[in-house]
Amino acid sequence: GAVVSQHPSRVICKSGTSVKIECRSLxxxxxxxxxxxxxxxxxxxxxATSNEGSKATYEQGVEKDKFLINHASLTLSxxxxxxxxxxxSSFYICSASRRxxxxxxxFGPGTRLTVT
Amino acid sequence: GIQVEQSPPxxxxxxxxxxxxxxxxxxxxxxxxxxxxxxxxQLINLFYIPSGTKQNGRLSAxxxxxxxxxxxxxxxxxxxxxxxxxxAVGVDxxxxxxxxxxxxxxx
Numbered sequence: 001g002a003v004v005s006q007h008p009s010r011v012i013c014k015s016g017t018s019v020k021i022e023c024r025s026l027x028x029x030x031x032x033x034x035x036x037x038x039x040x041x042x043x044x045x046x047x048a049t050s051n052e053g054s055k056a057t058y059e060q061g062v063e064k065d066k067f068l069i070n071h072a073s074l075t076l077s078x079x080x081x082x083x084x085x086x087x088x089s090s091f092y093i094c095s096a097s098r099r100x101x102x103x104x105x106x107f108g109p110g111t112r113l114t115v116t
Numbered sequence: 117g118i119q120v121e122q123s124p125p126x127x128x129x130x131x132x133x134x135x136x137x138x139x140x141x142x143x144x145x146x147x148x149x150x151x152x153x154x155x156x157x158q159l160i161n162l163f164y165i166p167s168g169t170k171q172n173g174r175l176s177a178x179x180x181x182x183x184x185x186x187x188x189x190x191x192x193x194x195x196x197x198x199x200x201x202x203x204a205v206g207v208d209x210x211x212x213x214x215x216x217x218x219x220x221x222x223x
Contacts, residue, residue, distance in 0.1 A: 002161075032209050034209075034211075038157075042215075043202065043213045043214065043215050043216055044159075044202070044204075044213045045213075046210065046211065046212075049209065049210065091157055093157070093159065095159075097209055102164060103146065103147040103164075103166075103206075103208055103209050104147075104149060104161070104164040105149065105204075105209070105211060106161060107151070107158070107159035107161070109156070109157065109158045110157040110158065112157075
């Protein structure tokens, strides 16, 4: 158990357009979902944390108006990159933790965004 | 925030060799995970180990929380073990990732 999916796996968009990425927990209810960003050959950086039905908490330096996060249900969170620019090109990874006593996070396969 | 240091940054092994990866962290934590990132970018959960010792096949891990370090052991390495190994630590749900150890296993 504890499978997380992301869609799409890869997306190319033009500068100035918006892109939505979906993150779903397939076989469990996610108490909290997380969005990370990873540049080539680098580590993962936490962008924001979201709980179902409440506003996301963004890390310092992450623009909340640019990276819109919606956590509509216990199994779905979405990240919308608004007015994307080439510098937003990156690998975006979501994770989810499930109800219980453990803080373990389970990660999705990632979405590679290229802005041209 | 919590500082996480992983060593070594790169490791080249001959198939069948054993190795130890280290993760040092700067503050008390109640969450520690080891991951393997495969060539397609997927993070595979290896261990959730805020303290103690665990084993799963050829892999094992030990966390000494009071001394703020964790070790990941790979025994009888195989070419499929190649990839980047990340240690991530935190308090409750918030994780900070180390820079990773890139492991290359040669046949």
